[in-house]
Amino acid sequence: MSLGLAVALLLxxxxxWLDDHRSLPVLPRFGVQLLAASLFSALLLRTGMSWWWWPFLVIAGGWSVNLxxxxxxxxxxxxQQGVFVTATLAVLSYSVGQAPLGLACACSAAACAGFWFxxxxxxRIFMGDVGSGSVGLLIFMLIAMLWQVDPNLLWPGLILCSAFVTDASLTLLSRMLRGRRWYTAHREHLYQWMVRRGRSHKQVVTxxxxxxxxxxxxxxxxxxxxPRMALPFCVVAYLAAAATWLALKRRLLRRHVQEVRHVIP
Structure with missing residues (x-):
């Protein structure tokens, strides 16, 4: 498992890294990401889990990398998100007696904290695609391994990712519904809108x-x-995140329209 995890991360x-230096096309880049998620998922399912989960895990892994x-x-x-998610996953791992997994999560949190500084x-330094993609895949793999230990732990793992998953997913969905080229670079995420409307990076991160x-x-x-409340709490977290995203995005868009009308009578 450890070797497969390392190979998937390396891919x-x-x-x-290649995309940072040469701007690779979307399909080859996404294909390699799915290959990495497929490799890890296959190794995870060899532990005795049903192979019906394989396509869902592959899609989840690819989406985690990209979001x-x-x-x-x-x-x-x-x-900051990497520190928060992996540190809390370490607590969850130790709480179910998974010391090796907890140590892996703690090491990931320490690495993210060192980079965050x-x-x-x-x-002074930036992740680029090589860093952001690796963090995304790592978070997916750690949550998947925790889920393999105890299925009820999937919901806490998803709750920890609620802010990022909601922002990325609703932004992508809104671009698709508007007929825009959703697979191209843009500045329509909530955090980007907050910065565009005058918030500093520190304020948005806070x-x-x-x-x-x-x-x-x-x-x-x-x-x-x-554990009986794990799924309901996960639903509550994502509903609250979606409502917050919609309210803040609507407010920012309204202010943008008002400013444009003020500039152009």
């Missing part, structure tokens, strides 16, 4: 941290304590 990191890449647009945001605003600490982590840890 995503390599294609990300974390989408969310790496301002100083410190993705590094130099990536916080004003950033807003996402507030969600993680005040909403996501209490719900995730409570879900671990009472």
């Amino acid at each position: 995503v990191a390599l294609v990300g 974390h890449n989408f969310m790496d647009g301002i100083d410190g945001l993705l590094a 130099y990536n916080r605003s004003p950033a 807003i996402y941290l507030g969600w993680n600490l005040l909403i996501a982590s209490p719900l995730a840890l409570t879900s671990r304590i009472d």
Whole structure:
């Protein structure tokens, strides 16, 4: 399993590095990402889980790589998310007696924290696709391995990712519904709109941290304590995240329209 995890990470990191330097086409890049997710998923399912899960795991892995890449647009945001998610996953792993997995999560959190120190605003170094894709795949793999240990732990893992998954997913869906080229670069994520409307990188990163600490982590840890409430709490977290995203996006768009009308009578 460890070797497969390392090879999958290497594949995503390599294609990300090439894209950073040569701007690869979408399909080859996505194909390698799916290959990495497929390799890891196949190794995970060899532990005795049903192979019906394989296509869902592959899609989830590919989406995790890309959504974390989408969310790496301002100083410190993705590094902070990496610290938060992997550190909390370490707590969840130790709580179910999975010391090796907990150690892997803790090491991931430490690595993200070390990078965050130099990536916080004003950033001195940047992740690029090689870093954001690797963090996305790593978070997917750690949650999947925790889910393999105890299926009830899937829901706390998803709750921890609620801010990023909601922002990336609803932004992509809104672009698709509007008939835009959703697979091209853009600046329509909520965090990007907040920066465009005058918020500093530090302020926006603090807003996402507030969600993680005040909403996501209490719900995730409570879900671990009472597994019967894990799925309902996960639903509540994503409904609340979606409602917050819609309210903030609508407010930002309304302000944008008002400013445009003021400039153009």
